[in-house]
Amino acid sequence: MKRMNGSVEPIPQVRAGHRSRAALILGAVSGSMLLVALGGAAVAGRDPVAIVAPPWSGPGPGLPLGADALGRDVLARVLAGGRDLTLTAIAAALTASALGVAGGLWAGWSRGRLGRAAASAADLLLALPLLLLALLAVVTLPGPAAVVAGTVLGGTPLTLRVVADATATARRAGYVEAALSRGERGGAVLLREVLPAHAGLVGADLGQRLVLAVQLAAALNVLGFGPAPPAPDWAAMLRENLQGLGLNAAATIAPAAALAVLAGSVAALSHSLWDGRS
């Protein structure tokens, strides 16, 4: 009544193929978005701070997205305005994720009083309003450092909890006990067995931290803590051009869309990675 494909159960392979295709597409979208954000300035073709047209001129020949509040090329500014924000967000996400993974592995493994204290401290940190912490950071630190600090304060506790729970479960898994009983040290088991087994989880979590960092960087830049005025920046463009929405909507919508696609594609990629592991 049932056919078997030799000794292999067919389902997991098929599912893996399905997942990896989704992950590939989302990876391509977020990859190209990152590429635009980081390398856009090189292909902008025009100086993003030069005044080239009357303020808020609509889209026309030579100005596909029109001009902004001071008459600068919106397309050039969008292409050039994502680099610092994205670099800051990536640095912040990597820092927050690395700290969270290291802390989570340790807290989940040690099961001692210290590990529990770390987990409780993380919970306490989560209870504080993140924007308040970020504002506190931004008045004491320069802009990019504040984004890193805010992401660490708001994101590391989440990573730590997730990784600590996964580690505590993995401690009783057969492959970990086998490694321990043949004399492997705790650190080696964590790095060689536990971490690779949860690579998907960590990758997905890194994506979530990146989304948080992009949002935080955008929020702080909108509030005026970003790069100084003539420099192009997606978030600052939102603030500068909002009054001109009726005259040249593209000047506001283009940077908003850039921010949304960046955060959205990274979030979706992270989601598909997580699906692939659960």
Add this chain to the structure above:
Amino acid sequence: MRRDGLTVRGLTVADRAGTSIVDRLSLRIAPGEVLALTGPSGAGKTTVLRAVLGALPAGLTRVSGQIEWHGAPVRAPRRWRRRTVGFLGQDPASALHPLLDARAAVREALPRAARGAGAEERALAEVGLDPAEIGRRRPHQLSGGQAQRVALARALAANPELLVLDEPTSALDPAALLLALEQVRRRRGDSRSVTLIVSHDLAVVRELADHVVRLGPDGRDDGVPQAPILSPGGKPAPGGRAVPGGRAVPGGRVVLDAHGLTIAQPPGGAPLLSDVDLTISAGESVAVLGASGSGKSTLLRVLAGLHPAERGRATVAGQALPWPVTERSPAALRALALVGQNPLDVLNPARTVGAALARPLRTLRGLPRRAARAHVRHLLAIVGLPEELAHRYPATLSGGQRQRVALARALAGDPAVLLADEITAALDTRTAAQVLDLIDTLRHETGLAVLAVTHDPAVAARAGRVLRIEGGRLRPHPCSHHRRPSLDVL
């Protein structure tokens, strides 16, 4: 409403690639009847169950066919399951919610009107648990066997019209199985209850079932490749089948010697096992039986260095065996190897079979990378697996194959004693027999000693010596020869 019981018409289930897992299956179970689904592992028994319950996992779809309950198609499977179905899964202990204590877990399964007034306590008492002692415990405070019983109490609590048991013979220990089968027998012929049992144990189902449906073509292999079992020397073992006997080699070299071993769970608490004296000679096979929660697995974990011992000392292969694994000499680490019971997590999902086998070859034997890779092929051959498997990830292996890889990994350090913790519990009878044959062959060819913790009398029957944990002591079991669990139970 007609009371026709459960009818399955032309059920076909396919995976994403379009391969049929179940092909045009029709069943009918009238009220008061018991139907058993049998077949080798991988034949789609559990898939049929899930399709009947309307809960197929992602990736599988019901292509055609209909499930009818009392003559009408099941339209809202979730509500239907809640009202009519009692279900006991293959791994009942892990199906319990970690935050619900035993009493709450049973309460959840009861219809709202029946809750309270001691109904939960009665359900727990009926499966032989003391509600006063167990009722407030959460799954992590229960032993494996106790958790199985809580899951059983949950399935039976509401006296469901349709009771579904998935592999009760391997999911439950013999005592709990006896309770479950007693319930099934009581339901039989009451002109109300419908019972569906999935089991690979024909002996159990033949006695109990009104109908037996066998899935999968007859004489079909269950997916384990038929490579001849090779002895480490490379020549096929005699017939590759069970080697009779299994007595301790008279005057054999002592490989494991433990004295006055006392174990507490949790460490430092009340002793679970006291003053254990255990001596095992080369080539000997020793089985440890005991009720669930008696400390069988903990004994192995202590020997493997994963759980602290309170008192006692031991030597292995002439080497002192300190209890913490970090203080053991390389020779002592090599001499003991542990194989766990759960094929799902016995291998790291992120490592290929080859990498999983190469690691202990490098750490325990100090082989360089290239030599380790070559030796992986040899290890796979010992456990009767093709060498192509070295490049596979565990997710693409069957349960039996994974357990063989775990065995190969344990053999990598050339151990003197194999610590086997219920290694066949999750395998079907035939695959289990193959794994046990393999271990017997190794014992005779290489003098490997085996200390096996089990609740399966079939495993115990092969052992040269059977010990039993009773009242916190390890004692020789009076009778070493057992029949199949099913026959004992029935």
